[in-house]
Amino acid sequence: MRERGLLIVFSGPSGVGKGTVRAKIFESDNNFEYSVSMTTRKQRPGEVDGKDYYFRTRDEFEEMIRNGQMLEYAEYVGNYYGTPLTYVNQTLDEGKDVFLEIEVQGALQVKEKVPDGVFVFLTPPDLEELRGRLVGRGTDSAEVIASRLEKAKEEIRLMSEYDYAVVNDEVDLAAKRVKKIIEAEHYRVDRVIERYVHMIDDVKV
Amino acid sequence: MRERGLLIVFSGPSGVGKGTVRAKIFESDNNFEYSVSMTTRKQRPGEVDGKDYYFRTRDEFEEMIRNGQMLEYAEYVGNYYGTPLTYVNQTLDEGKDVFLEIEVQGALQVKEKVPDGVFVFLTPPDLEELRGRLVGRGTDSAEVIASRLEKAKEEIRLMSEYDYAVVNDEVDLAAKRVKKIIEAEHYRVDRVIERYVHMIDDVKV
Numbered sequence: 001m002r003e004r005g006l007l008i009v010f011s012g013p014s015g016v017g018k019g020t021v022r023a024k025i026f027e028s029d030n031n032f033e034y035s036v037s038m039t040t041r042k043q044r045p046g047e048v049d050g051k052d053y054y055f056r057t058r059d060e061f062e063e064m065i066r067n068g069q070m071l072e073y074a075e076y077v078g079n080y081y082g083t084p085l086t087y088v089n090q091t092l093d094e095g096k097d098v099f100l101e102i103e104v105q106g107a108l109q110v111k112e113k114v115p116d117g118v119f120v121f122l123t124p125p126d127l128e129e130l131r132g133r134l135v136g137r138g139t140d141s142a143e144v145i146a147s148r149l150e151k152a153k154e155e156i157r158l159m160s161e162y163d164y165a166v167v168n169d170e171v172d173l174a175a176k177r178v179k180k181i182i183e184a185e186h187y188r189v190d191r192v193i194e195r196y197v198h199m200i201d202d203v204k205v
Numbered sequence: 206m207r208e209r210g211l212l213i214v215f216s217g218p219s220g221v222g223k224g225t226v227r228a229k230i231f232e233s234d235n236n237f238e239y240s241v242s243m244t245t246r247k248q249r250p251g252e253v254d255g256k257d258y259y260f261r262t263r264d265e266f267e268e269m270i271r272n273g274q275m276l277e278y279a280e281y282v283g284n285y286y287g288t289p290l291t292y293v294n295q296t297l298d299e300g301k302d303v304f305l306e307i308e309v310q311g312a313l314q315v316k317e318k319v320p321d322g323v324f325v326f327l328t329p330p331d332l333e334e335l336r337g338r339l340v341g342r343g344t345d346s347a348e349v350i351a352s353r354l355e356k357a358k359e360e361i362r363l364m365s366e367y368d369y370a371v372v373n374d375e376v377d378l379a380a381k382r383v384k385k386i387i388e389a390e391h392y393r394v395d396r397v398i399e400r401y402v403h404m405i406d407d408v409k410v
Binding site for chain 2: 126187
């Protein structure tokens with residue numbers, strides 16, 4: 001029997017740089033598949049439908065929720081974000097790891113359903129730095145930024161629900177840390193013990 | 206307050222190549238200190254007292270046991286092996302990681318005393334390969350080799366007590382895997398959360 005892949009859940013406060021770190025992780029060789037999220041938020045310049053996100057209307061999104069086709073979803077600052085279920089399950093069944101980059105609310109839903117996933121929290125070095133990043137992005141109004149920062153404080157408290165915390169001080173370093181965590185998780189005894197203990201009974205010594 | 210260092214416990218069946226992999230790990234840059242073990246077994250050609258092991262008589266070793274100066278010790282194929290306590294504690298208190306390369310029996314003693322250590326089991330690809338390695342080493346009689354293989358079977362069953370299992374298929378690869386595990390462990394939420402949650406209360410947003 002082929003071993004099922006690992007589900008890697010990469011999350012953190014809005015504006016911390018999840019997308020940038022994820023892009024850096026996928027620039028280099030790796031053994032995991034990216035699960036594209038679905039959202040009802042507006043497409044930003046340069047974003048590609050089906051690559052950065054699946055961009056959908058509220059009606060379409062809500063129909064998928066009703067049909068049980070979402071692994072997780074969250075409404076965040078007026079928009080839905082979520083992970084379609086089918087691709088994730090198929091890929092894990094093929095023995096490949098799946099990498100989700102999702103919002104904190106959604107990550108906690110996944111943890112309930114898939115407790116043996118690997119949960120990685122991307123944290124800002126501090127909140128002033130996060131504020132600067134949100135302002136610099138230039139896509140949000142002052143009210144939205146204030147709301148995102150309040151949300152970030154709540155979300156950092158939820159770090160305790162995760163397995164790992166990686167600080168996004170430098171994108172390159174943060175990406176390398178996440179890759180090492182994923183590799184190390186493959187050596188956890190509870191994931192590999194079956195592969196080794198058979199040798200005890202197989203061989204006459 | 207300075208964070209206490211990580212205690213890394215590297216173990217596995219006799220003959221699996223713990224010493225070789227450990228030497229490879231310490232060839233390259235790293236941020237942890239090696240704790241030299243103490244033994245009553247005979248010094249092999251090329252081994253240096255105080256570097257490979259502290260070589261001691263049975264009387265000296267047993268006095269340290271009586272004085273509570275050993276973190277762990279085990280008697281194995283007629284010889285004592287163990288870890289002097291003082292160096293380990295001082296180094297951890299300085300905030301540095303300590304790397305122990307010890308026998309399986311001793312590793313389980315350390316786990317009782319230091320449950321938040323990182324326990325890494327080095328496993329042979331299979332038992333035939335382990336037999337070949339023991340024979341090739343040329344230091345043990347046929348009887349000792351048979352006894353070591355029986356012991357190895359028992360020890361592989363104890364893999365479940367460890368956090369990670371790394372296969373020693375190639376020394377270079379095994380060493381790299383161990384280094385990644387140690388780095389990843391530094392990002393575990395329960396080890397770092399204190400460092401980050403203070404930001405919530407420190408900053409007015």
